[in-house]
Each structure stands twice: as C-alpha cells, then as structure tokens.
Amino acid sequence: MSGYLSIEDVSVSFQRAGVVSDVLKSISLAIGQGEYVSIIGHSGCGKSTLLNVAAGLVAPVSGGVILDRKEVAGPGPERAVVFQNHSLLPWLSCYDNVKLAVDKVFGGTKSKTERHDWVMHNLQLVQMAHAAAKRPGEVSGGMKQRIGIARALAMEPKVLLLDEPFGALDALTRASLQDAVAEIHARVGCTVLMITHDVDEAVYLSDRIVMMTNGPSASIGEILDVQLPRPRSRAMIADEPRFNHYRLRVLDFLHTRHAARAA
Amino acid sequence: MLAAVKPDLAVEAGPKPGAAVVQLPRARRRPRRHPAFAGKVAASVLPPVIVLLLVLAVWQALCSDPASLFPGPLSIWEQSRELIVDPFFNRGGVDKGLFWHVSSSLSRVALGFGLAALAGVLLGVLVGASVWAHRALDPVFQVLRTVPPLAWLPISLALFREAHPSALFVIFITSMWPIVINTAVGIRNLPQDYLNVGRVLRLSHAEMFFKIMLPAATPYIFTGLRIGIGMSWLAIVASEMLLGGVGIGFFIWDQYNASRISDIVVALIWVGLVGYALDRFVALLGRFASRGTAAS
Numbered sequence: 001m002s003g004y005l006s007i008e009d010v011s012v013s014f015q016r017a018g019v020v021s022d023v024l025k026s027i028s029l030a031i032g033q034g035e036y037v038s039i040i041g042h043s044g045c046g047k048s049t050l051l052n053v054a055a056g057l058v059a060p061v062s063g064g065v066i067l068d069r070k071e072v073a074g075p076g077p078e079r080a081v082v083f084q085n086h087s088l089l090p091w092l093s094c095y096d097n098v099k100l101a102v103d104k105v106f107g108g109t110k111s112k113t114e115r116h117d118w119v120m121h122n123l124q125l126v127q128m129a130h131a132a133a134k135r136p137g138e139v140s141g142g143m144k145q146r147i148g149i150a151r152a153l154a155m156e157p158k159v160l161l162l163d164e165p166f167g168a169l170d171a172l173t174r175a176s177l178q179d180a181v182a183e184i185h186a187r188v189g190c191t192v193l194m195i196t197h198d199v200d201e202a203v204y205l206s207d208r209i210v211m212m213t214n215g216p217s218a219s220i221g222e223i224l225d226v227q228l229p230r231p232r233s234r235a236m237i238a239d240e241p242r243f244n245h246y247r248l249r250v251l252d253f254l255h256t257r258h259a260a261r262a263a
Numbered sequence: 264m265l266a267a268v269k270p271d272l273a274v275e276a277g278p279k280p281g282a283a284v285v286q287l288p289r290a291r292r293r294p295r296r297h298p299a300f301a302g303k304v305a306a307s308v309l310p311p312v313i314v315l316l317l318v319l320a321v322w323q324a325l326c327s328d329p330a331s332l333f334p335g336p337l338s339i340w341e342q343s344r345e346l347i348v349d350p351f352f353n354r355g356g357v358d359k360g361l362f363w364h365v366s367s368s369l370s371r372v373a374l375g376f377g378l379a380a381l382a383g384v385l386l387g388v389l390v391g392a393s394v395w396a397h398r399a400l401d402p403v404f405q406v407l408r409t410v411p412p413l414a415w416l417p418i419s420l421a422l423f424r425e426a427h428p429s430a431l432f433v434i435f436i437t438s439m440w441p442i443v444i445n446t447a448v449g450i451r452n453l454p455q456d457y458l459n460v461g462r463v464l465r466l467s468h469a470e471m472f473f474k475i476m477l478p479a480a481t482p483y484i485f486t487g488l489r490i491g492i493g494m495s496w497l498a499i500v501a502s503e504m505l506l507g508g509v510g511i512g513f514f515i516w517d518q519y520n521a522s523r524i525s526d527i528v529v530a531l532i533w534v535g536l537v538g539y540a541l542d543r544f545v546a547l548l549g550r551f552a553s554r555g556t557a558a559s
Binding site: 074080083 | 454456457462463464466475478481554
C-alpha cells in the first residue's frame with residue numbers, strides 16, 4: 001500500500017496501572033496528495049489517537065506512518081494540527097499566535113517583511129485579518145478556530161490534521177467554518193485528514209470517509225468513496241440524491257452494523 | 264413585523280376625513296436620577312466611607328472618658344499631630360517622620376523580597392518540571408513554609424551576627440515558599456495542548472520554556488508573588504521590632520516603650536496602607552506581565 005501519507009499497520013495500546021488496553025489494531029490507510037479524508041466513528045473508538053499517531057504526538061506500538069516517502073518520527077510542522085479546542089496561546093494576540101508558527105518554520109528562509117505578509121495572508125484566508133490585534137479571549141469560539149486553522153495553514157504543511165475542528169461550535173458557525181475549510185482546500189490544494197463524528201460534515205467535505213469499528217482494538221470497518229463534484233454547495237447537496245445515499249451508507253454503518261454500546 | 268400588516272388595514276390606520284385629531288400631551292422623558300459614572304463611584308466609595316465614620320464615632324464614644332487607657336480618634340489627633348501632618352521631618356537618629364521609617368523598611372523588603380522572588384521562581388520551575396525534584400523537595404517546602412517569620416530570627420542572627428542581613432534573611436525565607444509552591448503548581452498544570460503546539464512547531468527546550476511554559480505559568484507565579492509580598496511585609500515589621508534601627512517595626516516598639524500609644528495607632532495605619540499598596544502594586548505588575556490573562 002502506498003500513498004502520499006500512508007499509515008501502515010499501526011497498532012496502539014496504552015498502559016495504565018499495569019492494565020494494557022489495545023486502542024487501535026493494525027490500521028492501514030493510504031491518502032493521496034490533495035485528498036480530503038475523514039475518519040468517523042463513535043466516541044472512544046480511537047480516532048483521535050489515530051490522528052495523534054499521524055501527527056507524531058503518540059508513538060504506535062507497531063507499524064508506522066510515512067509521509068512523502070519519509071517515516072514520521074515525532075511531531076513536526078509539516079503535519080500541522082488544528083486541535084479540537086483551538087489551543088491558542090491566550091497571552092498572545094491572534095496575529096502573534098500565527099506569527100509564532102511562521103517565525104519558527106520560516107525563520108531561516110523568509111525575511112521579516114515576508115513573514116509578516118505571510119501571517120496576514122493566512123489570516124485573510126480565514127477572514128480574520130480584522131481581529132489580528134485581538135487576544136483569543138476577546139473573539140468568539142468560531143473565530144478562535146479560524147485562527148487555529150490559519151496557524152496550521154501558515155506552517156505550509158504537507159498534511160493538515162483536523163481533530164474534530166468544529167465539534168465545539170454551534171450549528172451556524174460550524175456550517176460557515178465548514179465552507180471556509182472547503183474553500184481553502186480548493187484554493188490551497190492541501191492534503192487533509194479530519195476526525196469527525198458528524199455524518200453530514202463528513203459527506204459534505206470529504207473525498208473518502210473512513211468508518212471505524214468500535215474500540216477496544218478498533219480497526220477500519222469500511223471506506224466510502226464520495227463521488228460528488230467539487231465545488232460543493234449546501235444548496236447543491238440538498239437536492240442531490242447521491243448525497244443522501246452516502247449519508248445513509250455512513251448512518252447504516254454507525255447505527256445498524258456498528259451501533260455504539262449503551263453509554 | 265411591519266411587513267405582516269395587511270395593506271387594507273394599513274390604509275385604515277390613518278385619521279379618517281372629518282375626524283378631529285386630538286393632541287395628547289407628549290410623555291415627558293423622566294430625568295435620570297444621576298449620571299451612571301457618578302453613581303458607580305458613589306456605590307463603591309460611599310459604603311467604606313460610611314463604615315469608617317461609624318467605626319470612628321463608636322471608637323470615640325468608647326474612649327472619650329478621660330480615664331480611658333486607650334486614646335480615641337480625637338486625642339490621637341491632638342497627641343500625634345506632628346506625626347500625622349509631617350511625615351518628612353528628620354531630627355537625626357531614630358527621631359524621624361514616618362515616611363523615613365517606612366521607606367527604610369521598604370528598602371529592606373525590596374532587597375529581601377527581590378532575592379526571594381528570583382530564588383522562588385527558579386526553585387519552583389525546577390520542582391514543577393521535574394517529578395524527582397518534586398518528590399524530593401516538596402515535603403521539605405511544605406514543612407518549612409509553616410515556620411513563622413520570627414522563629415527564623417534567632418537562627419539568622421546566629422548566622423549573620425548583624426541586624427541588617429538578619430532582617431533580610433527573615434524576609435527572604437518567609438516570602439520564598441509561596442512563590443516556590445505557586446510557580447511549581449503553574450508549571451505542573453501547564454495544559455497538554457500548549458505543549459503539543461510547541462511540539463508540533465518543534466520548539467527547542469529553551470523556546471519551549473520561554474515561549475510556552477513561563478508565560479503559561481505567569482498568572483500562578485504572580486499569585487505566589489502577591490502572597491509573598493504580603494508575608495514579607497509581615498516579617499519586616501516583626502523582625503524590626505527585635506532588631507532596632509530605623510524602620511516602621513522598630514518605631515512601633517520604640518513608641519510602646521515610651522508609652523505613646525497614639526503614635527503606634529498612626530504607625531499601624533501606615534503599615535496597613537503600605538501593605539495594601541504593595542499588594543495592589545504586585546497585582547498590577549502581574550496583570551501587565553501576563554498581558555491581561557491574570558486576575559488582579
């Protein structure tokens with residue numbers, strides 16, 4: 001199996017108080033360059049762990065991750081992560097949060113004015129240039145997540161890793177952020193791996209949807225190709241029978257064949 | 264919802280031809296009782312002023328008897344007028360205005376507390392960052408921090424044999440523990456997400472410390488510094504009482520020996536106000552240093 005980003009036979013287990021619990025069991029997944037892949041599954045199935053393995057934040061017990069023909073060893077800016085709770089540093093302005101990443105990644109290659117322009121370019125990409133001087137505490141949750149996306153994009157990553165990026169947002173904000181991400185994906189052409197538990201979101205944004213079985217020892221249950229033309233719009237998919245067909249496939253997997261055990 | 268009004272109803276709403284339109288007197292806008300800002304100031308200033316006046320009145324009533332052992336506010340004003348009105352007189356020796364006593368105490372606090380802040384933050388970072396340092400040192404700190412300031416004084420006199428460095432040491436050793444403990448808590452409670460951001464950016468150890476850990480712990484550090492400066496003010500007044508020389512603590516002891524109770528009351532008010540000012544100063548510093556993320 002080979003791809004731009006390939007997760008090869010990854011197993012993860014955690015040890016707590018002498019008890020070993022297997023979280024992921026031999027997961028293999030190949031993602032092509034520029035592809036938008038979503039991972040969906042019930043909570044606790046280890047999908048965030050899989051993303052953390054791809055990010056290098058969690059080391060797998062066996063198997064490995066290869067990005068652009070190089071093995072991943074530890075975290076790095078070429079696999080930028082957008083964290084679920086934005087993780088902006090509250091003592092820095094929105095501008096400085098992005099600047100921290102830009103200075104670190106491009107400190108040696110770009111001049112000071114180029115770096116400033118690059119920060120502003122990425123803030124404009126997420127439509128947040130107007131809030132550059134504000135602290136994260138002074139902007140809304142959706143805006144924080146936009147800044148988080150700008151920070152990740154500013155690292156010019158080979159892969160953008162989104163860890164339930166819209167999970168904590170209200171429905172309207174979520175929709176506008178999904179559109180923003182779809183537009184950025186079309187413009188920048190970045191490879192995206194996104195964790196989600198929202199079926200509509202997965203179908204709307206993805207080229208492929210990876211459905212995971214329930215943990216412990218979760219594995220990939222099924223992969224669904226979403227063959228909807230791009231660019232997609234909400235008006236278009238509302239009228240699109242294939243959209244509903246894909247939705248049903250995912251819903252059927254999640255709620256009939258791999259229903260969550262009683263919480 | 265104006266758009267919802269049916270057109271035929273809307274036409275009927277105007278005065279019918281021939282009907283007289285009676286002008287009703289226009290409702291006069293009620294004048295606002297007071298401007299909002301003045302109201303806020305009054306709401307925060309008036310209660311303490313009223314309570315203060317009440318306390319003074321009760322105090323005066325209780326101590327107005329000429330045979331009373333304790334002076335009331337009016338007799339304090341009579342007996343210690345020079346001390347209250349002119350804090351800057353200087354007749355040499357220890358016969359000085361309260362400003363000079365307070366400033367000499369403050370300079371000791373500045374030095375002792377400055378050293379405590381430096382050592383406390385460094386030790387706190389060590390204890391917060393290293394599990395082994397925490398296991399080894401935390402029990403020691405927890406015991407030492409409960410030792411009262413004055414209990415350190417004999418040891419420090421035995422060590423330094425002079426009043427001035429002994430006073431500094433007492434300040435240092437009493438105010439350091441809250442700084443150490445709070446800094447360690449701040450470093451230990453660092454959110455994993457902030458560390459992950461640093462790891463994704465591949466920050467070096469030094470960058471991780473100065474760009475992530477230290478700013479994230481700043482609100483905790485300043486909580487420790489605030490407790491510490493309060494304790495150092497407690498310690499200086501107590502230790503000066505025993506050590507002598509120029510200083511607000513010694514002044515209080517000296518006036519006690521001279522049976523000038525009213526001067527002591529004036530000095531106590533100075534001690535309280537200066538302690539409050541020190542606390543506010545460190546709190547403001549903290550708000551500035553943590554760029555608004557620390558409560559003050």
